[in-house]
Amino acid sequence: MNIKTQFENVGDALIIRELLRQIVSRSELTVDVSRCPDVFRTSIGVAELPNTSVQSAGFVSIALSMLRDRLRGDTPYYFLIPGGINGEKTLKQYLVGQANTLALSVLSLIGTRVCQTGVSYEALGDRHKRLLRARLKHFHRAMVRDAISLAYAGKHGIRADGIVPDLAFCLAPMTEAGTARNRVAFSFRADKSAATRDLLASRVIDICRHVSPDADLLFVVQVARDAPFMSDLKRQVEATLGRPVGYVECYTDIDACRRLYTSCTHLFSNRLHGLLLALCSGAKPVAVIDPVLDPKIVGVFAQIGRNDLVLDANNMSTDAMVTALQEPFEQHWDEERQQLQRFFDDLYGISATQATAPL
Template identity: 40%
Template sequence: MTATTVETDRGATIAYILLQTAFENVGDALINRQLIEILSRDVEVVIDVSRAPAPFLANLALDARAGITLRRGGLLALVREMIRARQAGKNVLFVLMPGGNRGEKRYDKYVMNRAYNRFLWLMTRFGVRIVQIGASYEALGPRYERLVRERARLMHRLIVRDRLSADYLSHLGVVSHGILPDLAFNLEVDYARLSTAPAPEFAKTIAFSFRTGRGFLSKDEVRDVVAATISAFPEARFKFVSQVESDAAFMKELAEDCRGRIGKAASHEDFSQQLDRYREVYGDCGLLISNRLHALLLGLSVGVQPLAVLRPAGDVKIRGVFESIGLKDRLLDAPVTPLDLSPFQHATIDAGSIADLRDTRRRLQDGIRALIAQSDASSGHNGEARG
């Protein structure tokens, strides 16, 4: 791939963000933090944080970043500021939240989202450009599908994070404008450890991080995965990790059961309120078994070998991401009894996948920068792309 240098006029574009997401999910903090970090390199970023709880804001670490202005006046105040910026001749981007989209909307949420789509339509009348970067889409219900079709027609750019999401939207008759890697790929990665992790380090500590419930693994299926892993590595220590509040009770239960009933060294680690603990939590692990994408990517960034255990034909976003970086062999379908971990006992990430990881980070950063430059240019400002 030919490298592309993209120049942007920093003063020409302002990106506005209204923080409204799954505040209890540290994965959402992770991807929003990376998105804001990349955007703020090239444009001024104005963020309304009036709805965000203090722990979520702490995870974003916004106060230490240049080029970012925080607002607490709510949506209407943000709208007035966007309109004034347009009147001053600025190219205004309203950046919607990244993240996963699946399932169905309750009727009350559906009505609220229909109203929000009307609001977005109104903003386009003022020349505000609606952008979404880093979303995934799978298995939507009829109401959710209608919302997505409606909103997509208002988008200046709809950038998804994997090919499976793009294909799913195409099936719905929705045109996406490109694919960029998951925003978590902006993390620095310990490539050396990924490519050289020795077998003793693998067996030293193994981490689990699972979500359960409808559309995901059942608790019994997760217990089977844990039991098979303990059987395969009887001398290992085990960590049961929750990075989302809703996972904590079951992960804690598994840790207590592992210590009490089975008599193994096990701990429960929770960093749902403290994103930057991920290095401490995963840093001494050799293997991370999970069905949470951002748990797997956080572990990967510190050199932990990832293994995704998923529902057959489910978890599209994880499959899409892993396939894109050459890690399709790290996907296992449940039920997995007996679970054969022998292929992973001496596992490392091969040179090809390391190259894919490096290229993925660069493509993410360059792709967002190019989007801004193209938006500048089409609005009459002097953004220039040079091959």
């Protein structure tokens, strides 16, 4: 596996860490971290993984390692990074992508099983679609994380073999003994549309008006580029409502972020993995989104049967806010965890009696 992603994004770190943990519970792993800053390597815990060779020599070294495996009669697997796939490619990016596709085709030709899971598709440009159509022909498995992505892929002739839950659902339940839940948290991005910034600020202020005065307000930054918006929003809420707002940046530490959410009753957000981290930490995740701009959130929440936790920021009533704050919350994700275990066991040809517990 060769890691390249948004390195100041706790959500990306989370799904990559969980993918690595699934792999090492079933096979040996060689992972290249040549492009990863030290803080990201620490966040995903790569140095502590068993059965793992960590290198910084680049893709060619990994490819040669897989060739040696094939010559010994072994079947190597090569996993691509999970996450959202969207947007258009520039001509330069398209040509680089074609070269990468050629490399993947060679890996497939020598018997490497190229795999990807935990992805969603939205708003792809024409070049990007052509690139994906060509690339996915060489994959052993190509899985998406929700039905909306599956339908989108089918509509545009992009291969998708089925649905496997988001890798965040690999997380085991986490509670901090004795921790009082007395915070309502907020974590937002505002980089998808200029109009989104003012709308989200207005919605957050409205929600904060209805939060009990006994609860603390907490603004959380899970992706570094969200910090300017969230810090400005903190000042707006304090100036408008006259109540203090806590502020935490936790985009470099997955477990610190989870511990933070164990002190929260709610998280209002338009960050998918912020919402899933909150869910897996016992806080109620309430998505406040533009459904057109955030179909992956709509899709993943529909997949777990929780459309009721998705609020349209364009048409959000006071009743909806109050209901989100007052209705009790309980969510189990045992079925999603089991689906993920079955997928990886099947991928590696492991029977139920051979399976071992993931990390």
